[in-house]
Amino acid sequence: MAPRNIDTKQEILRIGMDLIKRYGYNAFSYADISKALDMKNAAVHYHFRGKEDLLTGILDQYLNDYVLMGKQLQGSGFTALQKLEKFIERYSVLTEMECICIIGSVASDFNTLPESVKVKIKELVSLVLQMVEKTLQEGKKRGEFHFTESAKTQALLIMTNLAAGVQLSRITGKSDYELIRKALVRQVKG
Amino acid sequence: MAPRNIDTKQEILRIGMDLIKRYGYNAFSYADISKALDMKNAAVHYHFRGKEDLLTGILDQYLNDYVLMGKQLQGSGFTALQKLEKFIERYSVLTEMECICIIGSVASDFNTLPESVKVKIKELVSLVLQMVEKTLQEGKKRGEFHFTESAKTQALLIMTNLAAGVQLSRITGKSDYELIRKALVRQVKG
DNA sequence: GTCTATATTCCGATAGAC
DNA sequence: GTCTATCGGAATATAGAC
Numbered sequence: 102m103a104p105r106n107i108d109t110k111q112e113i114l115r116i117g118m119d120l121i122k123r124y125g126y127n128a129f130s131y132a133d134i135s136k137a138l139d140m141k142n143a144a145v146h147y148h149f150r151g152k153e154d155l156l157t158g159i160l161d162q163y164l165n166d167y168v169l170m171g172k173q174l175q176g177s178g179f180t181a182l183q184k185l186e187k188f189i190e191r192y193s194v195l196t197e198m199e200c201i202c203i204i205g206s207v208a209s210d211f212n213t214l215p216e217s218v219k220v221k222i223k224e225l226v227s228l229v230l231q232m233v234e235k236t237l238q239e240g241k242k243r244g245e246f247h248f249t250e251s252a253k254t255q256a257l258l259i260m261t262n263l264a265a266g267v268q269l270s271r272i273t274g275k276s277d278y279e280l281i282r283k284a285l286v287r288q289v290k291g
Numbered sequence: 292m293a294p295r296n297i298d299t300k301q302e303i304l305r306i307g308m309d310l311i312k313r314y315g316y317n318a319f320s321y322a323d324i325s326k327a328l329d330m331k332n333a334a335v336h337y338h339f340r341g342k343e344d345l346l347t348g349i350l351d352q353y354l355n356d357y358v359l360m361g362k363q364l365q366g367s368g369f370t371a372l373q374k375l376e377k378f379i380e381r382y383s384v385l386t387e388m389e390c391i392c393i394i395g396s397v398a399s400d401f402n403t404l405p406e407s408v409k410v411k412i413k414e415l416v417s418l419v420l421q422m423v424e425k426t427l428q429e430g431k432k433r434g435e436f437h438f439t440e441s442a443k444t445q446a447l448l449i450m451t452n453l454a455a456g457v458q459l460s461r462i463t464g465k466s467d468y469e470l471i472r473k474a475l476v477r478q479v480k481g
Numbered sequence: 482g483t484c485t486a487t488a489t490t491c492c493g494a495t496a497g498a499c
Numbered sequence: 500g501t502c503t504a505t506c507g508g509a510a511t512a513t514a515g516a517c
Contacts, residue, residue, distance in 0.1 A: 102510085109482075109483095111334070123402055123510090124400075124402050124403050125315065125399050125400055125403070127315060127317045127318040128317040128403045130511080131510075131511070131512090132301040132508080132509080132510075132512055133356075135494075139485060140483070140484090141483070141485080142511085142512090143484070143485080143486090143512085143513085144482070144483050146512065146513080147293075147482065148482090150512090151511075152510090152511070152512095153513075155321075165335055169337075171491075175378055185367040187452060190351060199402055201398065201399060204458075204459075204462075205395070205398075205399065205455065206399060206459060208391065208455075208458035208459065208461055208462055209315050209391060209395065209396060209399035209458070210314075210315055210318060211461050211462060212313055212314050212389055212461075213314050213315070213318045219462075222462055223462055223463065226459065226462050226463055227320075227463070230463075232494070249460035249475050250477075253470070253471045254471070254474050257456075257459070257470055257471050257473075258452060258471060259476075260455065260459065261451055261452045261453075261454070261456050261458075261459060261471060262451045262452065263446060263451075263455075264451070264458065264459075264483095265395065265398075265450065265451035265452075265453075265455035265458075266447075266451050267460035268394075268399070268451075268454065269394075269447070269450065269451060269454075270403050270418050271398055271399065271402075271415065272394075272398055272401060272409075272412055272413055273413065273416055273417070273420075277447055280443070280444045280447055281444070281447050281448060281451060284440050284444050284445075284448055285448070287440075288478075291303060291356075299500075299501090320491080320492060320493080321492080321493070321494090322491080322492075322493095329500070330500095330501065330502085331503080332492090332494085332504070333494085333495080333496095333501075333503080333504095334495080334501050334502075335501070336493085336494065336495080337500065337501075338500090340494090341493075341494075342492095342493070342494095415500060
């Protein structure tokens with residue numbers, strides 16, 4: 102059959118990214134992806150030899166996304182607060198989709214993953230934490246933020262508030278996430 | 292054969308509680324449990340008809356544990372800070388075991404679980420959050436704590452710092468968890 | 482690039498012996 | 500209460516046709 106869609110690989114990544122945030126890595130199958138794209142599971146194997154390769158592709162996509170986001174924010178002229186809020190917004194949308202963040206999802210399955218994937222997860226977490234830390238430092242320098250912890254510690258506090266915030270919100274409802282979101286912004290403003 | 296151990300059901304629960312925190316609900320099997328207890332998977336089915344029944348049993352066990360812990364702390368004469376630190380200690384030990392907390396674990400798998408289990412998870416989360424909130428209120432009344440958020444919001448901040456703290460720590464190392472733990476205590480002290 | 486068909490392995494679960 | 504034996508189904512994956 103002629104290529105139905107030259108971006109099938111990208112479509113598989115898109116579906117996979119949704120499934121991993123919605124159900125978790127060990128809970129979705131190639132069949133879920135092939136059904137969503139109306140193809141056979143063998144076709145998915147053509148684009149990603151095995152499930153671990155797919156997970157690696159998904160993580161690479163997130164790495165690229167965050168690098169791109171970092172560059173865009175850097176050249177945006179945004180205040181530090183606006184940059185932080187752009188970051189927070191990524192978590193807020195998750196609560197509308199019954200999803201948790203990619204980092205929380207792979208953290209839960211971490212012990213079931215091969216070493217090569219664990220390394221990539223570490224890269225992703227380091228990248229995201231450093232982005233937040235850098236924004237916090239900038240905001241403090243500019244007098245926008247007045248938190249008393251180190252920028253690194255404050256970044257850890259924010260990251261954990263957001264990551265587990267979307268997890269809790271899945272169980273107890275979105276209002277708890279909103280309380281967390283507003284409080285963490287008050288915290289950094291000091 | 293004569294009963295090898297009259298507490299086999301309790302042993303299954305114990306192994307199950309470890310597996311769910313170490314690998315996640317969808318990543319462990321009855322075979323993992325039967326191997327750990329040197330029996331056949333059919334024997335596990337005798338004690339817990341299906342995997343969902345086992346998960347329900349595990350959640351009931353945690354509910355009982357937390358209720359017991361609440362009663363013990365109530366009659367302990369501890370300061371609010373000491374009570375909070377007893378709670379935090381439960382999370383600290385997880386980082387030594389490559390485990391995440393039960394709430395984070397089931398939050399990740401939440402969308403794959405039947406309604407009856409979801410209800411029990413909500414009960415567990417509500418119980419734990421109320422325990423923390425109550426301790427925070429008590430500490431504020433006694434002049435031990437000086438946080439500015441509502442007790443409920445502060446409890447949410449602490450819970451999310453701890454839950455995602457052990458998740459991050461699994462990826463980036465225990466030192467990040469320690470930074471979070473110390474900072475959140477400073478926060479409530481105000 | 483996608484298909485059919487199939488191999489393999491594992492999982493959850495049950496029947497029936499002991 | 501635990502065993503052996505087995506079933507049905509699903510998941511990962513591969514071979515080879517188109």
